[in-house]
Every structure is written in C-alpha cells, then in structure tokens.
Amino acid sequence: MAEMGKLAMLRRAVDDAKKIISEAIADLLDIEKLTLESSNRFQIADLGCATGPNTFYAVENIIEAVANKYKIKHKNPQTLEYQVFFNDRIDNDFNTLFRSLPFPRPYFAVGVPGSFYGRLFPTESIHFMHSSNSLNWLSRVPNYVGDINSPAWNGSSIYCRGDAKEVAEAYLSQYKKDMETFLNARAQELVGGGLMALVLGGRQDGVPLCQTNMGKTYDFLGSCLFDMATEGIISKEKVESLNLPQYYPSSSEIEELINTNGCFCIEKMETFPGPGKHFYDVQMWSMIVRAGFEAILQNHFGSEMVEDFFERYAKKHADNLFMFDRSDVQNLLQINIVLKRKVC
C-alpha cells in the first residue's frame, strides 16, 4: 500500500515531465544524423529505473516522440529499432524489473547494473538518456558530517537542513563532486547531439530545505528517532550518526554546475510544485515516507523498531500540521531539464 502511494507519486513526476521531453525530441533531436550513423538503431537509457512500472511509461513516452519525429522524415518507420538500457544500482531487484516488462514491447530490453556515478556504457553508444527521481541521491554520505570532532558534524539532524553553514557546505561539496562525475560519464556515453532529460527535486533559490515540506518531514522523522532514543528503545549515538545521502539543489545551483562542466547545452528547463505537495494529506504522506525510508531505517537500526517508529511518525506529523501555512515556498520543486550533448 505504501509502495503504491510512492509509485503513484513518481508516476506523476513522469507524467509532469512528458510534455517537455516530447517537445525536446520534436524540436531538438537531429534524428537523421543520429540514426544514419548507427544503422537505424536508437539507444535509450533510463538511469535509476527501480523495478517499474514508471520507467516503462517514461520509455514509452520517449519512443512515441522519437517515432513521431522519425515518421515525418521517413516513409517506412518500421526500420528504426529501439534498444532500451534500464539502469539501477547493483542491489536493485532486476528480477522483478524483467518480469514486469511489457509484452509485447516496441524495443529490445536490457538491464545495466551499477552506479550512475561512474561509467555504465561504451563511448558514444546512447542517443537519449533519461533519469527521474534519482539524482537527489548522493553517491555517499558527505565527509565530516558524521565526525563528532568536525565543525560539519550533523549529529542533531538526519539530513542537510541548510541552516548550518558547515553542514550545508559539506553536502553541497559532495553534490558538486557527484554531479561532475555524473555529467562527465554521460558526456562520454552520449553521442554528439544526443539528448538527456533529468527530472529531480529541488528548492526555490535561497530557501533552505528545512523550510520546505520535505525538510519538515525529515525533522519529524529525526524528532521521532530522538524520542525513541530518550526512551532507550534505540541508541542516541545511532540516531546522531544517521545522515541521509540526499541533496535538493536550487535551479541556479544545478544550472551553474552544468555550465561549469561545459559538455552540455541547457536546452529546456522548467520548475513547478513537486512531490512535497502531498504534505498536508497525512495518511498519503505517511505512506510515501514509509515507502521511501523503511529500508534505510531497517538497515541502520534493525527491523524491530520500524512499526513503532512509523506510528510515531504519523502521529507527530498530524499533531504538528496546524503550525504550517500552505504558502508556495514550502513546496519542494520538481525541476525538469533537457540537455544536449555538445558536438566535440
């Protein structure tokens, strides 16, 4: 049930990005050049695919748009073949992904295990890359935030609130490093002129995460954990050592990173209210939170505390909801970006 809520939310993100992706393919993809060079084969990668079905919707949108574009140029559209590379970390459940694949499907399907913070594909072998709801996860917890002797120690919170300078800098530094690695790897793998669509969560410029609904969610989570530590159910040191490897950039932060990297042109960019918008529906939001964080908490604290914990979380969220107004600034943003690989 919790998983369904999360899936519905992520599906919404895929739907919200459909228009910008279709338009980008119609306006920007030089399909004749790309496919002539690779024997009428069009190769698509979805990075952070999870186990479906949202990755399948996203891929179908892309193929539909490419096929439309191709139809305009060619009399016989059947000659274009699609190969789709579904990528996620090696601990993803690829068995479930493969068994959920649509059948029949208009593409050859392939699974690619490995972190996208590194090379995944041969040089210039992909024509279109897509990643939805994955790029907020860092490759690791930033340095020093778990070190009690460092000014960047983040013992009192489980995430990057954004209001403590050293902690924010440590997270931003890791985010910059990860994005640079990500962009460099993709720049090698995408053909010149190939497109990349990124869908991720972000903050409004100048608004620290702790002022957003996502931040408040993390504060409630952290507060419940400290309550349980006070009651002796879990250890306080364990709570202090938990730091979520997540970063929510502002549009200008990510824009600057892409421009500094220099391998891609930003062709399209849009933002609108993102996943945080379900915050005021306590039941729905509790389900989403549980789907997103149950595994992390189990790994860190063991499975005994989980039921008790999520009961506490739902209660705390409901009890404190009246304190927050519904101004737009509290919403996290969904950032949709379309990049084009510069031709070297």
Add this chain to the structure above:
Amino acid sequence: MAEMGKLAMLRRAVDDAKKIISEAIADLLDIEKLTLESSNRFQIADLGCATGPNTFYAVENIIEAVANKYKIKHKNPQTLEYQVFFNDRIDNDFNTLFRSLPFPRPYFAVGVPGSFYGRLFPTESIHFMHSSNSLNWLSRVPNYVGDINSPAWNGSSIYCRGDAKEVAEAYLSQYKKDMETFLNARAQELVGGGLMALVLGGRQDGVPLCQTNMGKTYDFLGSCLFDMATEGIISKEKVESLNLPQYYPSSSEIEELINTNGCFCIEKMETFPGPGKHFYDVQMWSMIVRAGFEAILQNHFGSEMVEDFFERYAKKHADNLFMFDRSDVQNLLQINIVLKRKVC
C-alpha cells in the same frame, strides 16, 4: 554441493572449448573491419548465461583472444571497448548474476532477459556470440509426445530414447524448428563476418540416446518415478505426462541444419567425450543429476517427493552400474562449433 558438481562440469565444458574459440578469433575474425564500423566497440553476447561464474570465464577467454588479435593490428589497444550482453530466460536469477560479476572487469556488463528462440538484439549489433550447454534445451515439449491417442505418445519414458520412431521424429522435428528459429534470429543480430561459438551435448552418429550414459540416467530417473507411482506416492498419469524438452543431436544432424539454414559458414567443428564421462562416479553423477533436475521434478510433482526420489535414484544407479561396459559409444559427445555469419 550438487550445484558445485554441476558448475564444475559446466566449467570443464567452457575450458574444453577455450582452444577452438581462441583459434577461431585469431584466424577468422576480421577485427579491423568489424571495429572500424562501430566506433571501436566490440559487442559480445553469451546466450544461456545462468548465474555465473562459468559465463564470466567464457567471456574472459573471448576478450583475451580479441585483445590479442587487436594488439597485433594496433599500437594502442586501450581504445577497444567491450560490451557484454548476458542473456538467459526471464526466470533466470539475474540478481545473483549481477552481484557475482567480477569487479573490476574489462567490459561493460548488461543483462538481457528472454528466450534465445526469438530476437534478443537489434539488427547487426553483436560481433561475437557464445552459447555453452544451453542449446540442448528445446523451446517446448514437442507436439504429440504427451498425447495418449497419438502414435508419438511417450508415456513409458521421460525423454527421447531414440528407439521409437514416432517419438524420435516428434523430437527431431521440434529440434529442427527451434534451431532454424535460433539461427535466423542470430543471423539478423550478428554483423556480417561476426563469429558464433556453440558448445552443446550430442550423440555419435547412429547411436540413439538410450544407449548413452545420459540415456541410462534418464532411464534410471524414469524407473524411480514409476516405482514411486506403483507405491502410490505420486500419480502414474503425472509420470507418463513428464517429457523432458531436451534433444541431443548427432554432429551430422546439426551440420545439416546449419547448411540448410544457409546464413552461416561452419568454420570449425570438433567433438570429444562430453559430460556423460562422470557416469561411473555414482556420487558425483548423482550430484550433477540432482542439480540439473531437482527444479523440473519439483515443478511437476511438488517438493515433497524430492528427497525420497534422489535417494532412490542414487541407489538404482549404483545397483545397476555393473551392467554397463565403458566403451566410448556410451559417452555423450561435447560438440564445439564455430560459425561465421556470411556477409550478405
């Protein structure tokens, strides 16, 4: 333990085929032409990869041979990139495969779910195909062998003994159909001039399977099942309806099929004593048999009968071993074939 015995046997098949594959790559692969046309990317597929590790050994052998060949032609061998497509049926455990991948590895790894009796890859996208110990499995149980009203009914045996004309014809007919489908699909996927190495079990010309060690194994298996049916432990109809979808061709049968298909030249072909050679080591052979057939029996009869069954099997095998001489004819063959895709 049983799984280890099977793995060791299959590893032996990979090792036995190493020489012919290395020689084929050295002698026959037009590496300059193949790699120049695809931006220095060399794409390898292993069909029926299971969960490793034997597929990794096979792939490493292939890459080593290709790299050696490439080194002779080029000053900077680092520019050749390898992408390996690990294929097996959709019910294969790809999670285990991916988590067993060597690290670091000199190739980009990809999993491809689906039956190789059908298309798996885009047109002309693979340079080297390999399949070891998989092509004896048919796509399905042949028509009529399970039909009590048909002259091809195979109720008294669980496999194609080869001494009943109609049953043998039904199996051969399915084998021909499957191989034709297999060869046509691969002919489309391999680049012109690309190579395909097939390793499979076979019979000596004119020797029916029931005269080989593999046939005797199946006879023991079937006999134990009928014993259990007589004792009322499993149903007789269930035993009669079990037909293994396996075919062991003779060299001349497979040669004829490849020539009739017409898309490939047979570049190299060799046969030598194959997996049946462990037949006289009762403990080893019982382990191999259990690893190979436990899942099939569980699916057909349920899991309750399995322990009892394999105890009976080991006893029957040991009790009857004295009856058989050790002449070469009783050994199943390992057939190694290297094919080259004709250039259209």
